Amino acid sequence: MxxxxxxxxxxxxxxxxxxxxxxxxxxxxxxxxQHPPVMVIGCCDSRVDPATIFDTVPGQMFVLRNVANLVPPYQPGQGLHGASAAIEFAVVDLEVRHIVVMGHGKCGGITAALKNEDRGAPGPSFIDDWIRIIDEGRDRVIERCKADPSIDAQRALEHEAIRISIRNLRTFPYVAEHEADGTLKLHGCWFAISEGELHVMDNETEEFHPA
Ligand SMILES: [Zn+2]
Known part of the structure; x- marks a missing residue:
């Protein structure tokens, strides 16, 4: 080995x-x-390393990676919250000035969510519970795809998951507070693997365009 x-x-x-x-x-x-000005929330996927894609130096980015780059809603007191702890540390202690949620093409977590069946280990599964964060978005995407079969459901949900994660970030009181006083900005990005192309979300329209 x-x-x-x-x-x-x-x-x-x-x-x-x-x-x-x-x-x-x-x-x-x-x-x-460390005084990183930026937090990046990316997927665990081995093909989408934020430090490689953004060509950063040590100390520049505080990085959280999890399955499908998801942010749960602010739910104190309900279990163990690795993602929420990292967000709290980045915003309250490090006082990052930007949080970037970066999704990507061919995301296995998003594919699993779209299939809407038993997705991880048989029986109780951490993946099943985690992916439920975007259940509502998945249902919206499936409805849109029924009305317009030309929509790429996988990519639509990859984008929708980024929007949901940004909305969930705003349920953290310190995120909302710092965004309101202008000391914190939230961004959505999506990376196409084979093209090596980064798309950035327009904060007004919530649509994605090549950087
Ligand atoms: Zn992924």
Missing amino acids: PEFGALIDGYYRFRAGNYTAQKRRYDNLDHDG
């Missing part, structure tokens, strides 16, 4: 290459702590 060895080989390249080239940056980040 050479896969873990490949990671260690990559680490040796990093040590000799990027780490050495950016030694001063790493020293400063170690000494001064």
Whole structure:
């Protein structure tokens, strides 16, 4: 099983290459702590690494990745909330100035949501529960596709999931507060894998256009 060895080989390249080239940056980040101006919420999918797509440097982005880049609504006191904890930390402690929700093409989580059947492990499934965040959006997309079969349901739900996540972000009181006073901006993006193309959501129309 050479896969873990490949990671260690990559680490040796990093040590000799990027780490050495950016030694001063790493020293400063170690000494001064992190002050990333941007939070990115992306999918776990191995093909859509935000640091690669946005070509960032260490310390520039606070990244949360989960299945289908979803944000749950603000629901304190109901279980363990990894996504919500990361959002709280980014907004309250780090005071990020932008949150970018980045979806992508061929998203397996969105495909699972569209199928609307038992989706993860047999019986109780974390995926089933998680994907329920976009149930309402899925029903809307299916209705729209019935009326207009030319609509690409997969892409329509990938876009809709980003809109729902941005709306859910606004249910967090500190997100709403910082957005209202102009210190925080919310953005939607969608990345097409084979084209390597980023589409950005227009905040007025909520439609996506190539950057
Ligand atoms: Zn995905």
